[in-house]
Amino acid sequence: MTAHGAANGTADIEFIDVSKHFGAIAAVDHVDFAIARGSFMSFLGPSGCGKTTSLRLIAGFEQPTTGDVRIAGTSMVGVPAYRRPVNMVFQHYALFPHFNVADNIAYGLRQRRPRPDRAEIARQVDATLDLVRLPGFHARRVWELSGGQQQRVALARALINRPTVLLLDEPLAALDRKLRRDMQIELQNLQREVGITFVLVTHDQEEALSMSDTIAIMRDGRVIQIGSPRTLYDAPANRYVAGFVGESNFFPGEVVAADERGATLKTAAGVVLSAPYPPGGATLVGTARGVIAVRPEMVAMWVGPDDPDGAAEFSCRLGGRVHNRIYLGDQTEYSVATDQFGDVLVRAAKASALEIGPGQEVRLGWRQASGLALVDS
Amino acid sequence: MRNATGPSPLLTAVLLAPGALWFLGLLVLPLGVVIVFSFGERAAVGGYQAAFVLDNYLNLPARWTAFKNTLVLAPIGTVVCLIAAYPLAYFLAVKARPETRTALLILVIVPFWTSFLIRTYAWMFILGGRGLPSLIEWAGLGEVRFINTPFAVLLGIVYAYLPLMIFPIYVSLEKLDKRLLEASEDLGASPWRGFMQVTLPLSAPGAVTACMLVFILLMGEYLIPQLLGGGKVFFIGNALVDLFLQSRNWPFGSAVAVSLVVIMLATVSVYMRFAGRIGGARDVSLV
Secondary structure (H helix, E strand, O other): OOOOOOOOOOEEEEEEEEEEEEOOEEEEEEEEEEEEOOOEEEEEOOOOOOHHHHHHHHHOOOOOOEEEEEEOOEEOOOOOHHHOOEEEEOOOOOOOOOOEHHHHHHHHHHOOOOOOOHHHHHHHHHHHHHHOOOOOOOOOEHHHOOHHHHHHHHHHHHHOOOOOEEEEEOOOOOOOHHHHHHHHHHHHHHHHHHOOEEEEEEOOHHHHHHHOOEEEEEEOOEEEEEEOHHHHHHOOOEHHHHHHOOOOEEEEEEEEEEOOOEEEEEEOOOOEEEEEOOOOOOOOOOOOEEEEEEOHHHOEEEOOOOOOOOHHHEEEEEEEEEEEEEEOOOEEEEEEEEOOOEEEEEEEEHHHOOOOOOOOEEEEEEEHHHEEEEEOO | OHHHHOOOHHHHHHHHHHHHHHHHHHHHHHHHHHHHHHOOEEOOOOOEEOOOOOHHHHOHHHHHHHHHHHHHHHHHHHHHHHHHHHHHHHHHHHHOOHHHHHHHHHHHHHHHHOOHHHHHHHHHHHHOOOOHHHHHHHOOOOOOOOOOOHHHHHHHHHHHHHHHHHHHHHHHHHOOOHHHHHHHHHOOOOHHHHHHHHHHHHHHHHHHHHHHHHHHHHHOOOHHHHHHOOOOOOOHHHHHHHHHHHOOOHHHHHHHHHHHHHHHHHHHHHHHHHHHOOOOHHHHOOO
16 A cells, blocks of 8 residues: 655545444445545445445545544544535436526535625636536536536536535446546546546446546455556556456465565466566465466467467466457457366457457467466455 | 327227216316306295396305405415424434334324314314313413314314325425435535525425415315314305305305305416426426
8 A cells, every 4th residue: 555645745635544334334444545636536446345435534424433534634524514625526416406507507606605796606607617518508407418418517516616626426337338438538638627636436447547546446445455557457466456457367376385576376276377476566475375367468379289489488378268259349358268277368469369269279378477476365 | 019009099988988977077067057056046945046146246245254264274274284294294204214204104194094073073172161271271371262263273274284284295305315415515505505405495396286285175174164163263165064054045155166266276376376486396396
């Protein structure tokens, strides 16, 4: 785990040993982190991992059972939601059905004391509608809008208040794939434009990877790892993170040898595999079991008895039969049944492997350095 | 698809027949008869004698007290019901824990398990000379009289119609998306302001419906003024019974009845126009 600017005052949000219990259940369990000002942070995890509760602790809809939540250096414990300098884009937008678009967006300004005058509110509503690219939508009823348009109104309604932090609770979950993709790019652009700290909660790893500066991976109320998308992909802290960020083949086994740089495991089928630890990863010295993770794009696949160039360096070579093939456009994903490891996922660039189809006998291999020896949890 | 042609005309007719006959025979036809009667004359032995005179309508001021009581106590009763019912409905829908909510809702319904007549009789005894007044006198708080006063009638009205007011409001509050209140709070509105700007307008359609329901029923109320008003505080309904069954002046009774219908239609249409202005909230209830 890494902390970003926790002590030097550049953090917009800090969680200091925060726990939140609902009855006997700890939804958030001793969580510490800091979110740098102006950054795009995501909480990623399956449902029930505590990511939404963390967001609600920031928004003020929940109060921590223990610990301290700070926004811009000020403790927010006991401060109700309506006095916090944060705004939220709700999962299903929660737009006010009895107001038109303009009144929805102006809602936050109208709560200010002293209340801005009419002309000022109108000017800001215009500017914000332009910002979210919905000019002229003032008088529209919210239920007449498409999902993407409602999403923009929800964004505008939050952004018009110039919050210190914008909270986004699965904001794109209700949109179809194409629109989601567009909105991801738009959200990123918007974040750069307005310079506000964005905190996103999502269960969609692709979304988190593509938009965030920093991702916190959560499980069972705890933060498992915090880091940049690249760090999480290249140096996952354990099997859970590797499985959540991108795809991997996992080969669990008994640790037969381990030193400071890597480990050798013996799998259930008796195959011995070695791999280095990820940079900064935990060692498996003194651990009974571990797992070796190999990204599908790191697995080479070829046909015939002759090894291709560079195969001499492969630490592992085995045979298998392709039983499924999925085109991903520029890449093709193969599922290869092997005796030793069951199904192995292989991802090959388009050019290399067009002629391989289901039923084909193939050989697989990967470099020792391409695998990662990880804690199996 | 079947829908393209629609059901056969015969089937439509068969399905509509029971309802149509019901309305024709029991609403439209009697109403026509009443309107015709209202222009007639009282026969010497009572009842109706064909004629076309306006005397019955010109004579309406003779029953001014009944109109006044109805037109004063029905709106007041409706408003008191609303004031009493809204907080209760709000508590049930928003504040009550789900485990206790069902039990509390059943408590609201429980009075319906006993006949309305019996419950009103019970109030007669509670408010009567040997009920509450004697208790108050015994406590040395002076002499009071409840029964046969407008207060007694109002009390009976509120007691009887409260559940009818509670349920539509409860339903509109219950289906209100709680996340809207979180959104309101998130945008800087205190819970009170959130209530005023979100909860109240979004539950207004329920309140509008409930008020109309109670008001219309109150305008035609007969039993409560009869038992708790004791002939001193009487409604149009009581005047009608009196005119038709005691005086046997059917034409004049018909004129009073027609006036009641006209007043009711006028009030309700004015009310609906006014209520329609309570924001787009009315459309919302359809979403």
